[in-house]
Amino acid sequence: MKVKICGITDIETGKKAVEYGADAVGFVFAESKRKVPAELAKEIISHLPKDVWKVGVFVNETKEAIERIAEVAGLTHLQLHGDESAAFAVSLSLPVIKAISFQDNKTLEVFHQFPCDYLLLDGPKGKYRGGNGSAFNWQEVNIDLLNQKHVILAGGLDPENVATAINIIKPYMVDVSSGVETEGRKDFRKIKQFIEKAKGII
Known part of the structure; x- marks a missing residue:
């Protein structure tokens, strides 16, 4: 199981x-308590191995700003958490992770055809788009709607529930931020x- 730790704000x-x-x-390059400038992300990334994904999180940002930040920081993937269109996603130069707040399977069905490399299932929207640490009922997800997608599971995950979530959704990757904070x-x-x-080590 692959793991993404989100909301990184320092080198250590x-x-x-x-x-x-x-x-x-x-x-995170959108409004959030974890927002970082592109230059700081670049500094952190310079200390990381090449094969690790460096994902930039954006919410309804312009294409020009996304591409500029991606180039400055050295990003490898773009995570879209807003109302970005399919055409917008296709226009970007890096692999796209499209995040959606899971509400029901009808909503999920709409995004089944969305042109993205990865579909991120997140919890309910709160003050910010994503990163709210709220889980949803994984049992409600129609797994058949996810068969053609690389799914990244997020939203309210923590060391106590991640194994259960993986067993139910069987995602490609799990994503955590507030669940590993104190x-x-x-x-x-x-x-x-x-x-x-997540990796079944313990």
């Missing part, structure tokens, strides 16, 4: 996440535990 956390086995790290900051112990649980 990025390095620790990879050391513990993270396959991807995420940088008092709003990344907790290295929780990151390590989450990755081990």
Whole structure:
């Protein structure tokens, strides 16, 4: 099972996440308490291995801004958390992860045809698009609608529930941010535990 640790804001956390086995790290470039400037993301990325995904999270950003930030920071994937159209996704130069808040299977069916490399299933919208740490009922998801997609599961995951979520959804990757934090900051112990649980190490 592949794991993405999102909301990275400093070099040490990025390095620790990879050391513990993270396959991807995420940088938020939208309104969030975890938002980072492109230059800081670039500095963090310069300390990470080449084969690790460096994902930029955007919400209703212009194509020009996304491409500029991606180039400055050295991103490898673009995660779209807003109301971006199919045409917009196709126009981007890097692989696209389209995030949707799971509400019901009817909504999921609409995105079944969305032109993206990966579909991220997130929890309910809160103050921000994504990163709210809210889970949804995984049992409600019609797995058949996901067969043609590489699914990334997010929303309310933590070291205690990630194994259960994986068994139900069987995603390509799991994505966590607030679930590995203590008092709003990344907790290295929780990151390590989450990755081990997700990968079946413990």
